[in-house]
Amino acid sequence: MNYPETRRDDVVDTQFGEKVADPYRWLEADVRQDAKVADWVDRESRFTQAYLETLPQRAWFKQRISTLMDFERYGLPVKAGKRYFYTRNSGLQNQSQLFVRDGLNGKPRLLIDPNAWAKDGATALDAWEPSQQGRYVLYSVQDGGSDWRILHVMDATSGKVLDDELRWVKFSGLAWIGEEGFLYSRFPAPKEGAAFQSLNYNQAIYYHRLGTPQSADELVYATPKHQDYGHTAEVTQDGRLAVITTHVGTDSRYDVRVIDLSRRGKDGWAARPIVTGFKDDWRLVEGAGQKLWFVTNENAPRYRLVSIDLGASAPSFTEIVPQRDDILEKAGIVGRQLVLNYMRDAASHAEIVGLDGKQGRALALNGIGTASGFRGKPGDPETFYSFTSFNRPASIFRMNLDTGVSEPFAEPAMDFDPAEIAVEQRFYTSKDGTRVPMFLVRRKDVANAGKAVPTLLYGYGGFDISLTPGFSASRMAWVQAGGAFAMANLRGGGEYGRAWHDAGRRANKQNVFDDFIAAGEYLKKEGVATQDGLAIQGGSNGGLLVGAVLNQRPDLFAAGVPQVGVMDMLRFDRFTAGRYWVDDYGYPDREADFRVLRAYSPYHNIKAGTNYPAILVTTADTDDRVVPGHSFKYAAALQAAPLGDKPHLIRIETRAGHGSGKPTDKVIEESADVLSFVSQWTGLAVPK
Incomplete structure (x- = not known):
């Protein structure tokens, strides 16, 4: 293909005695600030779009995805x-x-309509939190997919937006103290023109009192001697305690401090340490008076539930629910009981126990899926939860824990029968003998026929994140077209606790790639995927996964879609939030880590002279999580190398960021482009 011309510079770094070429470093510049990068983006975008518009499957996928997304969707209610x-x-x-x-049966009243905020629909309502009595709503606005947020407050009775406006908020909790103000986290204002690429340091927690300017906000907690520390705040339902959680990177290793808000007039924002050393994960469940409950993996790799009474003469943690074989993901106190969310082989199940951890009963869920929610208050037995699976959009249920009665709050009406879609879980063996789970989704008639079909394999494998069943209109469109969808639960994720995560990061990162390759080999061996019809897809850390595996086994796949991926493993820590990722990837400026990173970095390991699968790289010009320079450089390197006759394209979205807040019309367009590209190179024939 006659790709657009890309300038190649003679940039070479010497790291630990090795010369490392980086000819496309100029593409790291912010497209908003650099006219040459903007011109390259424009030429590549027009070239890619011209190709995608020729694909005969695109119209069918766009129409089908639109239909599958056109149903009433509710989020979990907050009381x-x-x-x-x-x-x-x-x-x-x-x-x-x-x-x-x-009131539960009151007439619904529209409070916030973000669809009126921007003509292109790319300004989103992000997080929101009502004040404790529901008088106000604190909410954050996300523009163009950026990680930066702007906070506003609305009077929930009148619908009036107050004058309060807070900026430079990122990675923040929203925690009300009564009805008068709230805690939030922010960074110092970045230098002019550097907001979307500069590293994020010196996050601090502030208290904002309604009706005052941001400049008057009180500093609650900061660590100026440790500018790399990050901090978030939560407030217990009774308003008695504020819990400050401090982190260093992306690892779930925290310090925890507590502020007694009842003594604020006397002690100010005095923060009392209760967990130090950054050793373990601590997830606040709830608090009542001076007592706090946490889910933790301290001395329990699969997590347990503990409590601490800060009013005791010598406070210490007491175990309430010990570690089990399954992973305890989270817990909540509702009424006079605990709701425990467990994960077994990457699927959810829930249990209800007393506050002493005893007298448990299971909560029946509808098959293999993911349950979430169970937010509530001590003393109030009402809670809401959702359940979703690959063949079932999220349904919302209201439950009274005292009676055990559960009733639908919102159930989507779909134009297909979930019973026609087969969802199964299989296990396969990776290169070193590790048993790895994988979900497989097909139409039942396809599964019953036992015939191999074009297959789309998805993976992530990192940062202690678990991939669990959930509904996706694009995946359902692929399945309804006759393809198979598979999702592998690779090492590096959180599906089996701390050991599973550790087995797929830093020096062990190759295990993730081996797991993904083994998944592809299994799908072909078992007759699920056709021999020339297997495609792979992944986003962010999953984009890195796809890029690395395409380099290592280009013969195994027909197509690959690395989305918003981390593709230059030697410079990822130099931009925005990239410095946090050293927990999973290691430090590029340390020789041992450099050797590991250099060995699999997608940008640096493209095999010239080898026939590669068809590749569609996707990113967004406003992504300030994984800056688009990663994908720009990788795509330029692909297009410059002799890699066979299949296309190697880059799709660059405008005002879409890393993914969150993306408007529905952009989701539909991107999904149609991706699936039509994949179907073109795997041989999937869409229905006529």
């Missing part, structure tokens, strides 16, 4: 005082709206 707050999307709205009901 505050006598009010119920929840999001709703009528179907194809670019952004979900926020509604409130005065």
